[in-house]
Amino acid sequence: MSQYNPKEIEKKWQARWEEQKLYKTPVDATSENKMYILPQLPYPSGSGLHVGHAEVYTACDIFARYQRMTGKKVLQAIGWDSFGLPAENYAIKTNVHPRINTDKAIENFRSQIKQLGISVDWEREVGSHNADYYKWTQWFFLLMYKRGLAYRKNQAVNWCDSCKTVLANAQIVEGACERCDTPVLQKEMEQWYLKITDYADRLIDDLDKVDWPQETITRQRNWIGRSEGAEVQFSVKDTEENITVFTTRPDTLFGATYMVLAPEHALVQGLQETIKNWDEVQAYVHATEKKSNLDRQVDQEKTGVELKGVKAINPANGEEVPVWIADYVLATYGTGAIMAVPAHDERDFAFAKKFGLEIRQVVAPSVAFTGKKAMKDGVETLNRRCIDVIIENSDGGKFLLLRDVDGVHFVGGGVEEGESIEEALTKEIKEESGYVNYVIRSRFIEHFNAQGYRITKNKNQITGSVWFHVQLTDEERVSCEVDEGRHEMYWQDKKKVATDINWDPHALAWNMFVEASTYSGEGVVVNSEFLNDLTTQEAKTRMFEWLEEKNIGKKKTQYKLRDWSVSRQRFWGAPIPVISNEEEKNKKRLYVCLHGYGSGKEAIFWPWLKQELELQGHIVKAFDLPNTEKPKADEQATFALEQVTLDENTVIVSQSHGAAVALRMLEQSGKNIAKLCFVDPVYVPEFNDKKRTVVEDSTTWEFDTEKVKALCSEITIIGDNAFPIIKKEHLEKMATDLDARLVYAQSNKPHFDGNEEQVILDEALISGLRPLTIQDLPVILPDDVDFKPTGQSPLNYSPSFQDGVEEKYGKGWKREVDTLDTFMCSSWYFFRYLDPKNDEAFASKEQLKKWMPIDFYLGGEEHVNGHLLYSRFFTKVLFDEGLIDFDEPFKVNRHQGLISGEDGRKMSKRWGNVINPTDVVNEYGADTVRMYEMFMGPLDQAKAWNTGGVKGVRRFLEKVWKLQEKLAETGTEEMNRILHKTIKKVTGDTAELQFNTAIAAMMECANAFTKETQIAKDDFATFVSILAPYAPHMAEELWEVLGKEGSATLAEWPAYDESKLVEDTLTVAVQVNGKLRGTITLPADATEAQAFEAAHAEENVQRFIDGKEPKKQIYIPGRIVNIVV
């Protein structure tokens, strides 16, 4: 036997694996036997692989190798997130093209990963900076555009002045740029966005479908931040203006005593004439603009200015309320305005207190006997600084303490099923104190009822403690002592307190009232006219009805999630595949308006749209179509063509059945037009509505879509995603037939029957933007670029980038010069692994069907609200487009824990504590590094590097290596038993990703082997098999030594024999009164009686039984005997 020489054997086996393409993805994989294992996409940084990378790849690799051995067909691949800022910044510094350094870094990463013995299918390697990859990143952008999910918008964005680029919300850490720590500024810019907010609900709801760490799910939910409430309109006195607010507490509308607008709110400028203190207001607005996001977050002191002369009307009670502006109201959330209910919202309360505004209580906390949660919310919140109370008892002057400050004593209140509160309370008090006092108790309840507090109960399922509070100041705080059933209170200085000190019902009532003003929990509504006496929940429902009746509000769901800004003014990314033309955008057009069934040119949004378009200088032709109650599309089209002459400058806007008319107009006229905009079109006459027969009759419902497409290249369909009568699938079909952009929007009134439907105006206008087609892809990132950041995209300065664009697309057309956020590249890479060379699609349907969804994804927790969310979004869009048949990409997702340096600090050059895995591999071998990283602790836990630990693992491997010397034909029975125990443990732990304990079990087994004089070859081979996923190189070498065929890493995973695990004798612990007093050895099949007999025979046990008669004896087979005397 030679020395264990990892360097040599690792090299040998890695070369052999590569040569034999051992880990190439099996072609006979099916959706039943496949196993798609995905380590997160690395950013190939110049500093090379670090231990965190090694952790991810090793963990995935062990799992992948284990799965292969159990017969799964494994796909494991790797790729590079190779676009991005660090490479570009480095390029700027060194003046070397980022591609050169990126390729170098990848080269380095690849060899480091290979050195670790990671079993990936290298034929599937992808890099997001390669044109054959980013072609499809661009295609995804076009898909988003086509589905109305990519749009340009001018708005305040997060700007990093050091990186000279826009950042997504997820790229901001504590108000600063995640890359360079520069404070993030707000800057008004036109940017591309992806409408991820359209998917907010599904992104939340579908989290139920996945096996992810619970905290990850929660974090993503919170990030999306769905809250359900209402939009309520307040009118502004003496003006036509309204202020719409969003609130989750419509039940507190009667308590809205003032309003607050965000300083940026448009109405502030709109009310300039009315505002009497304009200078002061303007000064505040400017001061807010200057404040960075960070300041706004850190400085929680409330500031604001009243809009003097402006009063709003609270629609609930008709009262005039003042209107303020304050920066605690965010322009970007909800409507940028709030109704302030200081009595029941902490922020409003703080503001009202500071500026002396009225606080009106409209919710009385229920004193509810409904468990600790309700108690906590309801009562404890009221009295943060209080001690707990005290009910007087009937003897006069004595107290029953329910709980005191020091937790010395408390009475729990519990009501059994079928028991009344009275009975329960009686029982509790009796049990706890011996005192029963009906008088006091009923007085207590009466008292609270009189104060408007309601004692409620919940279907007799009442549990939890009952506490009542008296408010004291800090100085008055007392400590309480319980003395032999007599309850007395002392001040802190131990002076006895007069027994009746705080038990003044009026004092209690007063305290409760004052504190109730910040109460934000559930309760009973008071001071609110028609809502009085309803519970918070009931009042919400009632208020929704009321708002709808009065037409001043409606239910509304709000999200914290914002649309995803994807354009970057940087070089090293995928160019946005869009061309634009300013001239086209600004041209004056002829708009032809086509109304739907039973409608007319004066109905719904038409007059408003006409006015808005004319304001912008366009000509609008709107007319009533004939026979509108029994419309025939052909007839109406003929009529329409008599009213207008179509030309290349025409835009047709239609609603509902007007779509059919518009299509017929094109068919009949054969004229080219500029744009078609269909609003909730009727394209297929199948829907459940009374109009059905009418519409069915109206036309043949067959359209020459090819002709239409040829005549009009810009077609937009606007669908109402909440209107059930026009089916989504039909809109999708129409979009496919016409190659149209399909935009889903929330209309003001179903079917866009509202007045001001902004989305229609937006979509009807010619944007001057044109997405490229797939044939035009990829838009190649040019090389002739000066990448110095200027705040303008470097592509602006490329001499070649715009070459041939006008020739190809016409005069005035220019490429977009921004590039895509690299998160777009990494949002779909796991699809590309399936079919990396495909030039027809991002991946073939067949491969997608076979491999997706991903069975195991391991990646960093820091990506929860970025990459993980974006990838889910991409997947859902693909699903909606009908390209895939699943809508969650990552079935199982886990996170690796951070590895810190030996000193416990984060690994960093600054601390000089960086461990380079390659150095460790060179010194100890890859198998040692792999096993040590897994042995450190649970995969998902943070842990610190420890060189001693590395040595320990190396010792273990040496020990295993030396076992070769003891190989023989047979070994001991006992050894075989230990082996099977180990197989069982390692199998379970590996499958559950508990690699640390699996390794510990193998160590135990190896230690046992070491003590033997000879080891059965078969036993050792089995041991090598279970070691193979962890230390594949050594396993291969030993496999060879054993004379085994094939690769150890593809051998069959050993099964354990349950019957071999059974020991002949059991060691059972014996307790006397719950304390361990000895152990006994019993035959495996010992009866209870035998166990007791053996236990009693034990000398030390006898000592503690001390001749007494056992009251009770318990035997848990194989575990424990407990004798109670």
Add this chain to the structure above:
RNA sequence: GCCGUGGUGGUGGAGUUGGUAGACACGAGGGACUUAAAAUCCCUUGAGGGAAACCUCGCGCGGGUUCGAGUCCCGCCCACGGCACCA
């Protein structure tokens, strides 16, 4: 502030549906081999007491349930992570 996670020897960490707390490893101490060191091997290693058998105390703190609690329940403390004026 809100949400989440966790708290076990000198250290990293094990602990099954509640059933012998501290597996495995590091470190430390002692010993063997060696001229010596490294490496390797053996023994000890939660604290306190005891010559020993054993005993007492021990899983952040205080209570509770149970024959029995690191594990379940109630109340608190601390640490870390996330979000942060989201109406």
